[in-house]
Amino acid sequence: MPEKFVPNINFSAWGNEYFWNINLPIAITNEKENFTDNRVSITAGGYGHIFYEKDNSSFEYEILLNAIPLINYIDFKIASKQGVHFYPQLDLKRQYELAKDHLEEKTFEEYAANRIMPENAIDSIAIYCDKSNNKYKNGKLGHIYRPKATDALGNSIWGAWELRDNDTLLRLTIDAAWLNNATYPVIIDPTFGVTADPLDGYGVGADKMYAVVPPTAPASSGTGDSITVCVTYASAGKNIKGVLVSADQTVLVDGAVGDAVAITTGSTAWFTSTFSGTKPTITADVADRPGFVDSAGGYIGYDYVGVDWPNDWYGRADSTNSYTTPANPGTMSIMEERLCIYCTYTEEAAGSILPLVGHSLGGRCNPMTG
Secondary structure (H helix, E strand, O other), X not given: OOOOEEEEEEEEEOOOOEEEEEEOOOOOOOOOOEEEOOEEEEEEOOEEEEEEEEEOOEEEEEEEEOOXXXXXXXXXXXXXXXXXXXXXXXXXXXXXXXXXXXXXXXXXXXXXXXXXXXXXXXXXXXXXXXXXXHHHOOOEEEEEOOOEEEOOOXXXXXXXXXXXXXXXXXEEEOOHHHHHHOOOOEEEOOEEEOOOOOOXXXXXXXXXXXXXXXXXXOOOOEEEEEEEEEEEOOOOOEEEEEEEEOOOOOOEEEEEEOOOEEEOOOOOEEEEEEOXXXXXXXXOOOOOEEEEEEOOOXXXXXXXXXXXXXXXOOEEEEOOOOOOOOOOOOOOEEOOEEEOEEEEEEEEEOOEEEOOOXXXXXXXXXXXXX
């Protein structure tokens, strides 16, 4: 029998501790793949398939349609290790309708004014693992970006991803009317990213405290070293200070406050506030909340994680605090955003302090021959 090529991409992080796989279930018995200019291409199941690395953190899988398809969707199979979670990024209107009974914002206009969601985030998929802090950072494994279809004349339209069958099937849909009127060939170009960066921005305010609940508590005790926060969308010109909020959300752990760090860019970037004075105690099996206080307005990066109220993966907000003299939080409201904040700490084991090195998010995304 000839070799069989199956459109298949594997992604992994932290030495295969977490992985996920996406494939198009088409059996090939008579087509051979072509390798040109660092691209792999093949024709299968009525489509052309082109794979290539877009940059160091993303992978492109182009699907070529030479004629109007019989159906306007393509179904991919997904497999992943236990502990990997997929979060559809609903547009702001759908987010608001699902959560409006629990929100401080009383109208959609108020809700939308406090959030930024770029076009390529709508109907995309954020991927997280069930751990965070230290080498896992904010726990994000990657992102399946919103697909776009472009015809031979350069006309384009956004598509959408939909998770089905308990997150084992991923459906890519393009508007049927657009496909019927397009000039062929049409290229659909879903991009898969290995990134910890969020796509959306949540508007934060001066003298407010924000925190996020880690999905799992640390296995060992130790001491906190720093708090790292992702800011985005014109947030330059302000300062933040890191804090660790107790699991019951009533005090700052050991009263520790991180050093002030200046936000120097309006682009998506990560900033670290170091505990150079008092360091907070990390207690095994206690899920204290890494957070920060803000000196001015701006945006913190986030991904939408649904409305399963209350959900411990959500952010928390204390709207009456102080950047100058951060205090124990008052009542912290539940947010529907997964704020991108994490704590780096030194683990204590067997009576000694052992540093846990924070590894950068690593990944592998390769088309596979099967």
